[in-house]
Amino acid sequence: MDGGEESFDKGRRNFLKIVMVASVGVAAIGMMKGGISEMIAPTLGLTSFPSLTIYDTTGKPLLYENLQVNSSSIVLFEYPLSGDPTFLINLGDTSGKPLDITVPPKPVSIELGTTYTYPTGVGPTGSQSVVAFSAICQHAGCVPPSIHYYPPGTPVPGYYSGSVNTVGLIHCSCHGSTYEPANGAAVKNGPTQNPLPGVFLKYDSSTHQLTAYKMTGPVIFGKPSDLTGGSPLSTPYTKISIIG
Amino acid sequence: MENQDKKGMTEKLLGINPVSLLNEMPVKKNPTYMRKGFLYWTGAMIMVAFVYQIVTGLMLLLYYNPAHPYTSTEYLINNIPYGALINATHLYGAFAMVVLVYVHLFRNYFVGAYKRPRQLQWLTGVILLALTIGVCFFGYSMPGDILGYDASQVGMGMAFNTPIIGTSIATILFGNAANTASLYSRLLGWHIILALLIGMLFGLHFFMAESNNIMPSGKESKHRAPAIVKEDSTMKAWYPYNMAFMIQLSLFVVGFIILIPSIVALIPNVPSLFSPFPGPWRHSPLAENAILYPDYPPWFLLFVYKAVDFFPGFISIIPGFPPIYGGLIATAVFGGIPLVYFLLVPFIDRSDDLHPLKRPIITALGIYFIIYLVILSVWGAMTPGVAVPLQYAVAVLLVPLVIVVLGMLLISKLYRDGKLDITYDRVMTSYFIFLVLLIVGVFALALNFASFMTYSSVGNMINSLAAGIATSFAAIGVARTSSMNNIEKIVPRKPTVYHISEQSATILSAILLVISVAIMFLVINLNPISGQMVFGVGIGVDFIIAGVIIRLYRQVAYNE
Numbered sequence: 001m002d003g004g005e006e007s008f009d010k011g012r013r014n015f016l017k018i019v020m021v022a023s024v025g026v027a028a029i030g031m032m033k034g035g036i037s038e039m040i041a042p043t044l045g046l047t048s049f050p051s052l053t054i055y056d057t058t059g060k061p062l063l064y065e066n067l068q069v070n071s072s073s074i075v076l077f078e079y080p081l082s083g084d085p086t087f088l089i090n091l092g093d094t095s096g097k098p099l100d101i102t103v104p105p106k107p108v109s110i111e112l113g114t115t116y117t118y119p120t121g122v123g124p125t126g127s128q129s130v131v132a133f134s135a136i137c138q139h140a141g142c143v144p145p146s147i148h149y150y151p152p153g154t155p156v157p158g159y160y161s162g163s164v165n166t167v168g169l170i171h172c173s174c175h176g177s178t179y180e181p182a183n184g185a186a187v188k189n190g191p192t193q194n195p196l197p198g199v200f201l202k203y204d205s206s207t208h209q210l211t212a213y214k215m216t217g218p219v220i221f222g223k224p225s226d227l228t229g230g231s232p233l234s235t236p237y238t239k240i241s242i243i244g
Numbered sequence: 245m246e247n248q249d250k251k252g253m254t255e256k257l258l259g260i261n262p263v264s265l266l267n268e269m270p271v272k273k274n275p276t277y278m279r280k281g282f283l284y285w286t287g288a289m290i291m292v293a294f295v296y297q298i299v300t301g302l303m304l305l306l307y308y309n310p311a312h313p314y315t316s317t318e319y320l321i322n323n324i325p326y327g328a329l330i331n332a333t334h335l336y337g338a339f340a341m342v343v344l345v346y347v348h349l350f351r352n353y354f355v356g357a358y359k360r361p362r363q364l365q366w367l368t369g370v371i372l373l374a375l376t377i378g379v380c381f382f383g384y385s386m387p388g389d390i391l392g393y394d395a396s397q398v399g400m401g402m403a404f405n406t407p408i409i410g411t412s413i414a415t416i417l418f419g420n421a422a423n424t425a426s427l428y429s430r431l432l433g434w435h436i437i438l439a440l441l442i443g444m445l446f447g448l449h450f451f452m453a454e455s456n457n458i459m460p461s462g463k464e465s466k467h468r469a470p471a472i473v474k475e476d477s478t479m480k481a482w483y484p485y486n487m488a489f490m491i492q493l494s495l496f497v498v499g500f501i502i503l504i505p506s507i508v509a510l511i512p513n514v515p516s517l518f519s520p521f522p523g524p525w526r527h528s529p530l531a532e533n534a535i536l537y538p539d540y541p542p543w544f545l546l547f548v549y550k551a552v553d554f555f556p557g558f559i560s561i562i563p564g565f566p567p568i569y570g571g572l573i574a575t576a577v578f579g580g581i582p583l584v585y586f587l588l589v590p591f592i593d594r595s596d597d598l599h600p601l602k603r604p605i606i607t608a609l610g611i612y613f614i615i616y617l618v619i620l621s622v623w624g625a626m627t628p629g630v631a632v633p634l635q636y637a638v639a640v641l642l643v644p645l646v647i648v649v650l651g652m653l654l655i656s657k658l659y660r661d662g663k664l665d666i667t668y669d670r671v672m673t674s675y676f677i678f679l680v681l682l683i684v685g686v687f688a689l690a691l692n693f694a695s696f697m698t699y700s701s702v703g704n705m706i707n708s709l710a711a712g713i714a715t716s717f718a719a720i721g722v723a724r725t726s727s728m729n730n731i732e733k734i735v736p737r738k739p740t741v742y743h744i745s746e747q748s749a750t751i752l753s754a755i756l757l758v759i760s761v762a763i764m765f766l767v768i769n770l771n772p773i774s775g776q777m778v779f780g781v782g783i784g785v786d787f788i789i790a791g792v793i794i795r796l797y798r799q800v801a802y803n804e
Contacts, residue, residue: 017797023753023790026790027495038327141525229319
């Protein structure tokens, strides 16, 4: 083509051309690896909700009668994936008797304007009092012990006196979000706009065991969906842990 | 001969000659001197950054969820291979675009590229500046972290407080404020719509640039408009000369866009304005830490943000009408006036003079706008949200204007009288740089010293000392360079030509390739989550190495 190039040795020229293409190729390989890896959607998580029987801390199935009513300690189990804390609460009235939640549940409304119903509590007929909710506050993601259940008659520090708290409340001390567990953990008081995601429980009347099998309501705080963003439990059951 | 045969083969196979096709593309040939540096290619660099933004933006779109903006972003960063790297380089690619758009604007302003025949090209360019800042604003708000949330709230406040049509504007831009999804799907939508508008307008801008060709050097145009290079047979073909240069340029731009945020990400405690990661969730206790996360807009809007402090609250302008929101006045005055000025400048300055010193007022205003951007941005970063009396602000902004305009008129007079030789270019450039430094330095010194006097701390004492030293340095520089202007003889600079022999180029390229392969080998199998920023450093360096190898090839093969 133009002048000043004829003097350039052809062997060197071809070598330089190869080096040039190779160096761009090396950079491109890195770029492709990064770009394609990013676009592959992660396969972590599950495609459907697992059915997991709740076990106690000793590694045996947890029985209904062993779950304390209005427990002062926080009882948690992991559901649906490993590391997702969920409250397990045996609701009671002010006298400490199991609260029978068999009245048809009211719809719970969430921020996007839709409503859903959380089913009744589970347990023996006449005392269907056990409920389960995600233990991550929907407002800013605070976890137990910042957020926990206050049995009826106990004051919620800085918010409600014992006489106002008649039905039992889940309250988050980070910013004051309060939920009503007897009503599907509907929002009692902001700043949260979403209720706590509910976990469906099954009660086996012959074995007295409890099984978590499904979820409803908003997505667990901090996750793209309930079933992704974590790894499944390595056990076919889910064990409780107790704080306090 | 072998080459000829190969071409013959492709031609036989495809029925076309690819090289002649490349040379028939509607792109102009360029004089060789333009390929010496990057100064003639600031627009091309913006284009490369823009393409990088589109590619990474679409990759981020795959994971963005407007109903859960923060959690979906955090999920991308913490769980997706190379997600944090792509997110961080998308942010810094935007920063690069903003900086390059300003560099491009001021370069073309000072050389008079807005004059005929490029007036329309200039107009589309100024609109592209506004669109770029807009697209960056929406993008910055999208993660829903405390910084982005603050930015979107300020924007929403301004939109709502626009008289009469405020509610309509706010709902068009930000949705009906019903919930998170409503706001963030609008932010996402406008981010993409504005990017699309930039792409379309850029197409127009690009083809105008191709038909007008790149503005030639002052020497070639003899500083008279219209400055046009005529294509002639002595110019080298676009392929392979300009194409090799464009590939080299693209590799450098992309290399630095990847390299810089990767290095910044490895440094602990980067100030929130420049952090390559989103800040904390807006409701988390950490977000309320005003020292770590002051109420800042993105840095490229800091200058308007400081101006808001000059107009606190609502101000009644026309008696009998409701008062107007101060932030809106500030934006209209401090953002709008420069924009309108740049839009009108081709119609204000219609002379054929292209030399900056023959257009003293225009050049002075350009320098002043740079000082103005720097002063207001630094001021905004140091004392965000502290109200300033309007008369004080006017004084602070007026003093540099007077200095710059008077100084330029003086220098221009010297130039016209022939006392400033054109070969003193370099001294002049240093003189201007020192002058700008001096003004900024005096300002920083005054501000720091004032705060030192009212409240002494080690921090502001060190700041005052540093500003003092910088100011003295700049003052000495101004004095030295201005006295140099009077020296009759300055030894003319010999053009430095870096000549490298074929042999050294070959060996050097081979060594660089080996280093490049070694780096890739080291970083490619790092953990794609925890090691991704180190991976970014490696990729960035490899891009730059590839650029250097092409530079070497152009030197020995094309003698460029």
